[in-house]
Structure formats: structure tokens, C-alpha cells
Amino acid sequence: MTKVMDQRGYQKYWNEERETLDPEKRNEIILNRIQKQLDYVYHTLPFYRKHYDNHNFKPSDVKTIEDFSRKVPIITKKMLVADQLENPTFGSYAGPFKSNEIARIQGSSGTSGTPTFYQVSKEDWERAAEIHAMAMWSTGLRPDDVIQIGFPFSLFFGGWGVLQGAERIGSTIFPLGAIESDKHLDLIERIKPSTFSGTVSYCMHLLMKAKEKGIDLQESSVTRLIAGGEIGASLPHTKEILTNGWNASLHDAGSTSEMYPFMTSTACESQSGVHLYQDEVFTEIVSGDDPHQPIAMGERGAIVYTHLWRQSQPMIRFWPGDESFMTDEPCSCGRTYPRLPHGVLGRLDDMLVIRGTNIYPSAIENIVRSLSWSSAEYQIIVDKKGALDEMLVKIEYKNERREDQRLQMENEAKELFKTKLGIRIGVELIEQGSLPETIFKARRVVDNRKTS
Amino acid sequence: MTKVMDQRGYQKYWNEERETLDPEKRNEIILNRIQKQLDYVYHTLPFYRKHYDNHNFKPSDVKTIEDFSRKVPIITKKMLVADQLENPTFGSYAGPFKSNEIARIQGSSGTSGTPTFYQVSKEDWERAAEIHAMAMWSTGLRPDDVIQIGFPFSLFFGGWGVLQGAERIGSTIFPLGAIESDKHLDLIERIKPSTFSGTVSYCMHLLMKAKEKGIDLQESSVTRLIAGGEIGASLPHTKEILTNGWNASLHDAGSTSEMYPFMTSTACESQSGVHLYQDEVFTEIVSGDDPHQPIAMGERGAIVYTHLWRQSQPMIRFWPGDESFMTDEPCSCGRTYPRLPHGVLGRLDDMLVIRGTNIYPSAIENIVRSLSWSSAEYQIIVDKKGALDEMLVKIEYKNERREDQRLQMENEAKELFKTKLGIRIGVELIEQGSLPETIFKARRVVDNRKTS
Numbered sequence: 001m002t003k004v005m006d007q008r009g010y011q012k013y014w015n016e017e018r019e020t021l022d023p024e025k026r027n028e029i030i031l032n033r034i035q036k037q038l039d040y041v042y043h044t045l046p047f048y049r050k051h052y053d054n055h056n057f058k059p060s061d062v063k064t065i066e067d068f069s070r071k072v073p074i075i076t077k078k079m080l081v082a083d084q085l086e087n088p089t090f091g092s093y094a095g096p097f098k099s100n101e102i103a104r105i106q107g108s109s110g111t112s113g114t115p116t117f118y119q120v121s122k123e124d125w126e127r128a129a130e131i132h133a134m135a136m137w138s139t140g141l142r143p144d145d146v147i148q149i150g151f152p153f154s155l156f157f158g159g160w161g162v163l164q165g166a167e168r169i170g171s172t173i174f175p176l177g178a179i180e181s182d183k184h185l186d187l188i189e190r191i192k193p194s195t196f197s198g199t200v201s202y203c204m205h206l207l208m209k210a211k212e213k214g215i216d217l218q219e220s221s222v223t224r225l226i227a228g229g230e231i232g233a234s235l236p237h238t239k240e241i242l243t244n245g246w247n248a249s250l251h252d253a254g255s256t257s258e259m260y261p262f263m264t265s266t267a268c269e270s271q272s273g274v275h276l277y278q279d280e281v282f283t284e285i286v287s288g289d290d291p292h293q294p295i296a297m298g299e300r301g302a303i304v305y306t307h308l309w310r311q312s313q314p315m316i317r318f319w320p321g322d323e324s325f326m327t328d329e330p331c332s333c334g335r336t337y338p339r340l341p342h343g344v345l346g347r348l349d350d351m352l353v354i355r356g357t358n359i360y361p362s363a364i365e366n367i368v369r370s371l372s373w374s375s376a377e378y379q380i381i382v383d384k385k386g387a388l389d390e391m392l393v394k395i396e397y398k399n400e401r402r403e404d405q406r407l408q409m410e411n412e413a414k415e416l417f418k419t420k421l422g423i424r425i426g427v428e429l430i431e432q433g434s435l436p437e438t439i440f441k442a443r444r445v446v447d448n449r450k451t452s
Numbered sequence: 453m454t455k456v457m458d459q460r461g462y463q464k465y466w467n468e469e470r471e472t473l474d475p476e477k478r479n480e481i482i483l484n485r486i487q488k489q490l491d492y493v494y495h496t497l498p499f500y501r502k503h504y505d506n507h508n509f510k511p512s513d514v515k516t517i518e519d520f521s522r523k524v525p526i527i528t529k530k531m532l533v534a535d536q537l538e539n540p541t542f543g544s545y546a547g548p549f550k551s552n553e554i555a556r557i558q559g560s561s562g563t564s565g566t567p568t569f570y571q572v573s574k575e576d577w578e579r580a581a582e583i584h585a586m587a588m589w590s591t592g593l594r595p596d597d598v599i600q601i602g603f604p605f606s607l608f609f610g611g612w613g614v615l616q617g618a619e620r621i622g623s624t625i626f627p628l629g630a631i632e633s634d635k636h637l638d639l640i641e642r643i644k645p646s647t648f649s650g651t652v653s654y655c656m657h658l659l660m661k662a663k664e665k666g667i668d669l670q671e672s673s674v675t676r677l678i679a680g681g682e683i684g685a686s687l688p689h690t691k692e693i694l695t696n697g698w699n700a701s702l703h704d705a706g707s708t709s710e711m712y713p714f715m716t717s718t719a720c721e722s723q724s725g726v727h728l729y730q731d732e733v734f735t736e737i738v739s740g741d742d743p744h745q746p747i748a749m750g751e752r753g754a755i756v757y758t759h760l761w762r763q764s765q766p767m768i769r770f771w772p773g774d775e776s777f778m779t780d781e782p783c784s785c786g787r788t789y790p791r792l793p794h795g796v797l798g799r800l801d802d803m804l805v806i807r808g809t810n811i812y813p814s815a816i817e818n819i820v821r822s823l824s825w826s827s828a829e830y831q832i833i834v835d836k837k838g839a840l841d842e843m844l845v846k847i848e849y850k851n852e853r854r855e856d857q858r859l860q861m862e863n864e865a866k867e868l869f870k871t872k873l874g875i876r877i878g879v880e881l882i883e884q885g886s887l888p889e890t891i892f893k894a895r896r897v898v899d900n901r902k903t904s
Contacts, residue, residue, distance in 0.1 A: 089642055100595040103619075105626040105643055117643070122622070143552040153605035154629045155639070167555075170574065174557040177606045177629070187607070190541055191557055191569070 004334070008144070012334075014137035014169075018279065019335045023328070026336070027065060029279050033308035034068050035059065041316055047083050047093035048316065051075065066294065069284050074291040074304060074319040077258065081116055090119045095312045097121050102312070107155045108257055115155065120261065121312035125164075128261040131280045132165030135266035138275065138335070139226055139251040141195060143170035148188060148222075150198030150206075151229060152178035161261035162197050162226065162253075171195075181209040192221035196246075199229040200238065204376040207245040208432075218247035226266075228253035231322065234267065234274060234343025235362055237369035241376065252343045256320050259305050265340060270333040273341035276326070282306040284317075285326045288348055291319060297338075300325045302348060321348045323360075352382060352447065354389045357423045361445050364393060364425075367416050373397050373409055377435045382447045389449065392426040393417070399432050456786070460596070464786075466589035466621075470731065471787045475780070478788070479517060481731050485760035486520050487511065493768055499535050499545035500768065503527065518746065521736050526743040526756060526771040529710065533568055542571045547764045549573050554764070559607045560709055567607065572713065573764035577616075580713035583732045584617025587718035590727065590787070591678055591703040593647060595622035600640060600674075602650030602658075603681060604630035613713035614649050614678065614705075623647075633661040644673035648698075651681040652690065656828040659697040660884075670699035678718075680705035683774065686719065686726060686795025687814055689821035693828065704795045708772050711757050717792060722785040725793035728778070734758040736769075737778045740800055743771060749790075752777045754800060773800045775812075804834060804899065806841045809875045813897050816845060816877075819868050825849050825861050829887045834899045841901065844878040845869070851884050 004012040013019045038059035041048035052058070055073040062068050084091040103125035107115035120128065141147065147166050151159030159177060166173050174191055176184060184206060188196070196203065203225050210217045225248050227233040233242075233252030242250045251267040252274050254260075264281045265274035276283045285301040287293035295301035303322040307314040323345050328338040346360035353359075361380055368378045375396040383390045397409060410427045417425040456464040465471045490511035493500035504510070507525040514520050536543040555577035559567035572580065593599065599618050603611030611629060618625050626643055628636060636658060640648070648655065655677050662669045677700050679685040685694075685704030694702045703719040704726050706712075716733045717726035728735045737753040739745035747753035755774040759766040775797050780790040798812035805811075813832055820830045827848040835842045849861060862879045869877040 098596065099598055099624050100622065102598075102624040103622075105598070105624060107639075144550065146551055146554075146557070152629075153627065154631055155635075160627070170552065170555075172551050172554040172557060175605065175612070177604075179606055183607075187559075 006140075008142060010142050014134040019134070019138075019337065021279075021336060023336050023338075026279055030282055030308065031065050031068075033279070034065065034282065034306070035062060037306070037308060037314060037316060038062060038072070040311070041093075041314060044096060045093045045314075046087075047079075047091060050092075051079070068306075068317075069286060069294045069304075070292045072317050074317045075315065076319050076321075077116075080258065081114075084116060085114075089117050090313065093313055094119055095121065095314075097312055104160070106157050106160065116257075118157070118257070118260075119312050124310050124312050125261070127280075127309055128161065128263075129164045129168045131263050131277060132161050132261060133168035135253065135263040135277070136162070136165040136226065137169055138266055138268040138333070139253075140224060140249070140269050141166065141169055141171055141226070145195050145224075146172040146174060146191065146193040147195040147197060147226075148174045148176060148184070148191065148193035150176060150178070150184055150196060150202055154178075157257060157260045158229065159197070161263070162228075164261060165263075181206055182213070185210055185213065185215055188217075188220055188222060189215075194221060195224040195226060196222045196248075197226040197228075200227045200233045200242075200252075201230060203227050203242055203246070203250075204238070207242065208376055217245060220246070222246055223248045225250045226253050227251065228255055230255050231344040231346065232362060232365065234340070235345075235366045235369070236342070237366045241369050255344065256305065256318075256322070258315050258318055258320065259307065262307060262310060264305060265343075267343070268331065268333045268335060270331050272331050272333075273327070273339040274343050275331065275333075275335050275337040275339055278337055280308060282308055283326075285324060288323065291317070297327055298325055300345070303344065322346070323348055350445065352380075352391070352445070354382065354391050354423060354425075357421070359391070359421060359423070363421060364417075365444075367420055368393065368395055368413075370416070371395070371409075371413060373405075374413075375432045377432075378444065379435055380445045382445070382449055384449045390426065391423075392428060394428045394430050394435070396432045396434060397429050458592075460594060462594050466586040471586070471590075471789065473731075473788060475788050475790075478731050482734055482760065483517050483520075485731070486517065486734065486758070487514060489758070489760060489766060489768060490514060490524070492763070493545075493766060496548060497545045497766075498539075499531075499543060502544075503531070520758075520769075521738060521746045521756075522744045524769050526769045527767065528771050528773075529568075532710065533566075536568060537566075541569050542765065545765055546571055547573065547766075549764055556612070558609050558612065568709075570609070570709070570712075571764050576762050576764050577713070579732075579761055580613065580715075581616045581620045583715050583729060584613050584713060585620035587705065587715040587729065588614070588617040588678065589621055590718055590720040590785070591705075592676060592701070592721045593618065593621055593623055593678070597647050597676075598624040598626060598643065598645040599647040599649060599678075600626045600628060600636070600643065600645035602628060602630070602636055602648060602654055606630075609709055609712045610681065611649070613715070614680075616713060617715075633658055634665070637662055637665065637667055640669075640672050640674060641667075646673060647676040647678060648674045648700075649678040649680075652679045652685045652694075652704075653682065655679050655694055655698070655702075656690070659694065660828055669697060672698070674698055675700045677702045678705050679703065680707055682707050683796040683798065684814060684817065686792070687797075687818045687821075688794070689818045693821050707796065708757065708770075708774070710767050710770055710772065711759065714759060714762060716757055717795075719795070720783065720785045720787060722783050724783050724785075725779070725791040726795050727783065727785075727787050727789040727791055730789055732760060734760055735778075737776060740775065743769070749779055750777055752797070755796065774798070775800055802897065804832075804843070804897070806834065806843050806875060806877075809873070811843070811873060811875070815873060816869075817896075819872055820845065820847055820865075822868070823847070823861075823865060825857075826865075827884045829884075830896065831887055832897045834897070834901055836901045842878065843875075844880060846880045846882050846887070848884045848887060849881050 006012045103122045104120040106118045284304040288302040346362035377396045379394045413427040458464045555574045556572040558570045736756040740754040798814035829848045831846045865879040
């Protein structure tokens with residue numbers, strides 16, 4: 001097979017056969033792996049055995065991919081946490097590995113209490129490097145690129161998968177982790193990386209910091225942002241701000257710790273959404289109310305993920321509570337993987353019900369970022385006044401704006417919220433720099449109804 | 453060749469032939485590599501070409517290892533910094549590498565101004581992994597060990613080489629970096645690593661923190677400390693405190709950024725000092741006054757390092773300003789590499805001249821740590837009173853000590869300083885926790901003579 005080449009003289013695909021495979025043939029592989037994984041987890045991992053027995057489910061019930069969606073019980077983060085508490089340290093879904101078979105131990109950031117611990121076997125770590133390299137290659141990253149990594153290197157998976165993928169590609173790695181923004185900006189100027197990788201919030205934060213310091217990131221060496229760790233990199237207006245501000249392509253690279261370091265999806269150079277690597281992590285979109293109800297292409301629903309190869313802590317029909325929609329329309333890049341055109345849209349858990357209307361914080365974010373005068377930071381505050389829910393959005397406005405334009409700006413925002421979301425939302429303009437800086441993951445919703 | 457096995461069923465040596473080679477045969481390899489490196493740097497790297505021409509030195513002048521010591525001009529950190537300023541970013545000693553040939557970019561911590569930048573080619577990175585694995589294997593680290601890494605993962609080389617070596621060995625890696633001490637201690641209890649790796653200061657710091665919290669690290673899972681990043685892990689009393697406090701073997705693993713990630717030396721399981729990997733980084737001990745005057749085994753002198761294989765930023769006769777002495781007496785481990793029995797003793801630059809007497813801070817440290825009532829922290833303050841130099845050592849004493857024993861303790865310390873160092877030194881006892889905590893590298897000398 002003759003390899004397709006790119007404009008820089010490298011092969012266009014990391015694994016051409018795999019990435020451009022006829023979807024029907026890929027489905028055969030997927031079904032085969034689904035059946036093998038179900039057998040493995042049922043016979044080897046007590047967590048799944050118990051769960052499936054409780055639901056009267058047997059692996060042999062699955063004869064088709066549709067059976068898989070309709071019959072296999074989902075699992076949730078809550079169940080994993082409970083299982084790790086009962087079966088320390090890695091849970092009864094960890095697998096029968098000896099310590100010499102384990103490559104890595106990591107943990108969730110554990111901001112709220114005990115962290116969840118992750119264990120990755122050597123074989124899994126090897127596979128994960130391969131899928132990470134494939135995903136990062138699809139963003140255009142090549143051996144002659146220099147990648148500056150701004151994800152933390154610590155307990156959390158953060159930068160470790162990015163490092164692993166870029167190492168396998170053979171790019172030059174400049175691994176800085178979570179250091180001061182000033183230092184990151186200074187080192188971008190000195191080392192001149194082609195690529196920067198960090199959370200969406202952090203890419204946004206550096207953009208603001210650069211403006212404050214009079215540095216124009218449009219003129220920097222960075223032409224590619226690989227952003228992950230939280231949802232939002234594919235929201236249209238967030239994407240627009242980052243793409244313009246950095247004068248760089250932005251590649252959403254997924255955000256689900258339980259699936260990591262296996263990449264679920266990444267945005268290719270065509271910028272038409274994120275490709276789902278269905279033969280590595282099988283992704284379904286199902287009804288938000290019924291995880292056994294598959295949903296048609298193009299319709300919004302809940303995401304369900306399945307590791308097709310992972311042996312240590314495999315996730316089989318994991319429900320992260322994320323919402324999105326899928327398409328299988330051809331992508332100009334030639335990859336035959338289906339896509340989430342706007343990535344993950346939001347978390348079902350994050351959904352706010354305001355006077356009976358469902359509002360996703362991501363929808364607010366998208367509107368805030370469409371306002372020409374808004375800075376990147378905002379905060380959503382929800383209160384109950386008597387029986388009524390009240391939502392207020394505090395928006396930082398750019399310093400160059402004059403004080404006497406406040407009313408006009410406020411009205412513009414209120415009007416947009418009303419039109420796009422269908423309900424009245426309060427707006428308060430605040431000066432740039434008033435809100436706490438976002439370094440790692442943004443926390444932008446304050447729901448006072450929960451505490452009162 | 454039949455491999456020698458260890459008690460755990462693994463082979464005893466990472467590379468038996470290499471590590472137990474007849475020193476005469478090794479010297480042939482060393483001379484050959486010296487000549488090849490001199491040719492390479494003279495003909496390829498302007499920094500060396502200019503330096504050698506200025507000293508009328510030609511690579512062909514070197515016919516023996518002794519010629520190397522007697523004829524090749526040394527280089528210093530100061531020269532490297534100046535060269536990087538003149539030839540940004542990596543200096544004219546970086547080598548003719550294209551970006552697709554470079555694996556890593558790192559930098560010095562750069563606490564005082566502009567950092568020095570390091571660039572490691574892919575071939576060099578590969579060799580460095582091998583020597584790192586060999587060094588860490590000699591500490592007893594095996595594939596069934598879990599290693600918790602407490603070196604920072606950032607700009608500085610910190611934990612990157614340790615990670616690389618442990619990955620190659622196939623140990624389970626738990627890479628935490630510079631997180632809060634409480635979290636490190638908590639995770640030692642949860643994950644139960646066999647091995648902890650961090651700076652000497654940090655191993656000491658965790659020991660104190662554990663005591664404060666009522667955690668007995670003697671009872672922890674950790675049986676091996678791999679310490680580096682600063683000198684001192686081989687000082688007898690520091691070693692005693694760490695070995696006892698952690699109930700673990702302590703392995704000094706070198707500290708020179710310019711030579712990193714190539715390991716110069718590491719302490720094996722026999723605990724008889726650090727083995728010098730002469731066929732990777734050739735180490736000489738020469739006169740502190742004359743770098744071309746080799747010194748006999750057993751006598752104190754200045755260390756000079758040479759990369760025998762590194763192509764990107766190779767250091768040829770690099771003078772770090774460290775002092776030590778060497779022995780080639782056989783080690784019970786069977787390795788035929790010579791040793792520094794007490795590691796690096798101190799830095800020549802750090803030497804304090806107090807009323808005409810040379811005092812190394814490391815000598816003070818060793819005495820402070822021999823005091824049964826002292827905590828790990830101390831500070832050395834030097835002042836000029838009129839024409840006289842005055843040295844005061846502030847020593848933290850353990851909280852359990854009664855206030856009324858102060859005088860007795862002070863006298864004990866003063867007496868010891870007088871006996872061991874030959875001069876009168878002031879002592880001030882301070883409560884535990886008074887001095888700033890040491891997280892990464894300790895800064896313990898305040899010389900007020902320099903600023904006044």
C-alpha cells in the first residue's frame with residue numbers, strides 16, 4: 001500500500017490502514033473486541049461479575065453491537081469510587097496484575113476528598129502510547145515539531161499521556177508542567193515551540209496574561225494548540241478566541257480521566273470536530289434518560305465509553321455524564337472515524353434547571369465568548385429568591401472599554417441570553433482581573449441553591 | 453557467559469560484562485572514546501575549537517589517558533553561560549542537530565537570572581536511559597519495585613532521568629513531583645512504594661514532617677531512597693539519619709546538571725560510596741589549584757567530568773568546582789568501577805575562609821547531624837566584626853528537648869566544632885520549625901561579608 005504523504009514530507013497518517021478503514025470492517029473488529037472484553041471482565045474482575053449478575057446480564061447475550069448498547073449495564077464514577085473504598089487500592093476492577101506488570105500508578109486530582117487511583121499495566125501503557133501518538137499525529141504534530149507542555153506532571157494524568165504520545169512521534173519535548181504563566185510566556189519566546197499543550201482554561205489564561213504584558217501571541221512561534229483535560233475546546237466561540245488570539249490551530253483532545261491514557265478522540269487538521277477512535281475506545285451516544293436507548297446520528301444524547309483493549313481497570317460502558325452528538329459524514333482528512341462535530345457539549349451533571357429551563361454552563365460560556373468586549377473570564381451565580389431561581393452572569397470586560405459603555409454592554413449580553421437561551425438572565429459587568437485566575441481547570445459555576 | 457543472579461531471582465547486574473570489566477580493558481575503551489570525542493568537539497563545535505586554539509591544544513596531542521588530564525583545557529559553567537548568551541539558545545557547544553533529532557529541551561532552575569538551556573539528542577537520550585537504568589539497577593531497583601518520585605518534573609532535569617531509568621528497568625512508576633509533603637506522606641501509606649526518590653534535603657524534610665504528624669517512616673513500605681540533585685547523600689551523619697529514620701538504604705545518585713541525564717555515579721547495594729561509570733562519564737580527581745595535575749588515589753582534589761559518548765552539548769573536562777577523593781579498591785558488589793567513598797564532599801566555591809581556616813559547609817552539616825538532639829535544619833551565618841570573621845551556626849533542636857538543657861547542648865556543639873574543625877564557632881539553638889522549610893535544594897549558608 002502506497003502511503004499518502006503530507007506537505008512536509010511525512011506520511012499523512014500515523015496508521016493509514018487503521019485510520020481509513022471501511023467502517024463496516026471496523027465494526028467487525030469492534031464487535032469482536034466487545035465480546036472478548038465482556039468475557040474478560042466477567043470472568044476476571046469481581047466488580048463486573050457482581051454488577052452483571054445483579055442485572056442478570058451474561059456476556060453471551062451480546063451478538064451484535066446494538067446488543068451491546070441495549071443489554072450491557074453502564075457503570076459510573078460513583079460505583080468506581082465505592083469499589084475502591086471496599087477494595088483498596090485499585091478496586092476489584094483492577095485486574096490480576098503483579099507489580100512487575102504495572103507501568104504506572106496515577107490518581108485523580110482528588111480535590112474533593114480521597115483521590116481515585118489509576119493503575120496501568122505495561123501492555124496497556126504500550127497501547128496507550130500508540131493511540132496517543134496516532135491522535136497527536138492527526139493534529140499535525142511531527143518529529144520536527146517542538147512541543148511545550150503546560151499540563152501538570154504529577155499525581156493526575158495531566159501531561160503524562162501527551163508526553164508519551166509526543167515521545168513516540170519523536171517530537172522535541174519541552175516539558176514544563178504547571179509553572180508560572182510569566183515563565184511559560186518567556187520560554188515560548190526563547191525556545192520557540194511550534195506547539196503548546198495545556199488545558200483549555202490555561203491556553204485562555206496565557207492569552208490574557210500575554211495581553212497584560214504586551215506580548216502578542218499571534219506573533220509567537222506557536223501554530224498549534226493541543227488542549228484537553230476539560231470540556232470546551234470545541235465550543236465555537238472559545239475556539240474562535242483561542243484560534244485568533246494565538247493565531248494557531250486548536251485541537252480538542254478529550255477530557256475523561258477514567259478512559260485515560262487511552263485517547264477517546266482528538267480534532268484533526270480539518271477542524272471538523274473530534275474523531276472518535278472507535279476501534280480503541282468505543283463511543284456510543286445514547287438517550288440521557290435511558291442508557292440502553294441508542295440515538296440517531298446528529299441527535300444530542302449522553303456519551304458512553306468502552307475500552308476495547310485495556311486490561312487494567314478497563315471501563316466497559318462508562319457513563320461520564322457528558323452530552324454530545326455524533327456524525328458519520330465523511331471528513332476531508334480521509335479518516336473514517338465518526339466525529340463529535342462540537343466535541344463534548346457539556347456535562348449532564350452540570351446542567352442547571354432555572355425556572356424549569358435546562359441551561360448548560362457551556363451554552364453561557366459560548367455566548368459570553370461571542371461578545372467582542374468580554375475578556376475570557378466569567379462566573380455564573382445561581383440563587384433562589386423566594387420560590388424563584390435567579391441566574392446572574394458576571395462578565396469581565398476588557399480594560400480598554402470605557403466605563404460609560406457599561407449599560408450598552410450589559411444590555412447586549414442580556415439580549416443575547418434572552419434570544420439564545422429563552423430566559424431572562426441577570427448580567428453584571430466587572431473589571432478585568434476581578435475573578436480568580438484559572439490555572440488548571442476552571443470552576444465557574446456557583447450554585448447557592450445547593451448549600452441553602 | 454552465565455549471569456550472576458541476585459536473591460530475588462533477577463540478574464545481579466544490568467550489564468555484567470560492562471560493569472565487571474577488567475579496568476585495564478576499560479581504560480582502552482576510555483582512551484579510544486576520549487580521542488573520538490576530542491576529534492568530534494574540535495571539528496564540530498565552535499566553542500571547543502576556539503577554546504582549544506586559544507590554548508594551543510590539538511586533539512592529536514592526546515596519546516594516553518594521562519595526556520588527557522595534563523593537556524586538555526578545562527571548561528567551567530561560567531564559560532557555558534557566556535557562550536549561550538553569545539550563541540542563543542543552546543550555545544556553540546550544542547552540536548549540528550536538526551529539531552527532528554532532538555529528544556528533549558530542559559533548563560537549569562535559573563534561580564539567579566537566565567537559565568542555562570540543555571538540549572539532548574535522541575541518540576544521547578537513548579544512551580542516557582541505558583546508563584540511568586544501569587545505575588538504578590545497582591541500587592537494587594527491580595521490575596517488581598514501585599518507585600514514588602518526589603523530584604519536580606519541570607524545566608529542570610529533576611525527576612526526568614530517574615523516570616527514564618526506572619521506566620527502562622520496568623519498575624512501577626508513581627511520579628508525583630513536587631507536591632505537598634503531607635500528600636507525599638499520605639500516598640506513601642496508600643500506595644506502599646518500596647522506593648522513594650528525591651533530593652537529600654527533601655528526604656530529610658519528609659522525615660521531619662512525618663515525625664510532626666506522628667508517622668513512623670521506619671514502619672513504612674520504603675526500603676530504598678535514591679537521592680540526588682545536590683551533594684550530601686554520602687556524608688556519614690546525613691546518611692545515618694536518613695538510613696535510620698526511614699529504615700532504608702540510601703543511594704547517592706549524583707548532582708551535576710551539566711552532565712545530566714548521563715549518570716556520573718551512584719551508590720550500589722554494598723554502600724561503600726558511589727561507583728564512577730568511567731566508560732560513560734570519565735571522572736578525574738585533580739589538584740584544586742591545577743586542573744592538569746592528576747592526584748593519587750585517596751587524596752582530596754577537584755573533580756573533572758567528561759562525557760565519553762554524548763554528542764549534544766558534550767562536556768569535555770568540565771570543572772564543576774566539586775571536591776572529593778577516589779579509590780580503586782575492590783567493592784564487594786563485584787563492580788570494577790572506582791569509587792568516591794564519601795561521594796562529593798563539597799563545592800570548592802562553597803568553601804568559607806574563616807580567620808584563615810578553610811571550612812566546608814558540608815563539614816558543619818556532618819557535625820550538626822551527629823548531634824543526637826539536633827533536628828535536620830540548620831543555618832550558617834558568616835559576618836565580619838571589625839577585621840575578624842565570625843561564624844555562627846543556628847541549630848534547630850528537637851521539640852522534646854527541655855529548655856533547661858540548652859546550655860549543655862550549646863556547649864556540646866561548640867566543643868565538637870572546636871575539636872573537629874580547629875576553630876571557635878558560635879552556636880545558637882533555635883526551636884524546631886524556625887527555619888524555612890527545604891523543599892527542593894537547601895540554601896543554608898548566609899555570608900554577609902559578600903554583601904557588605
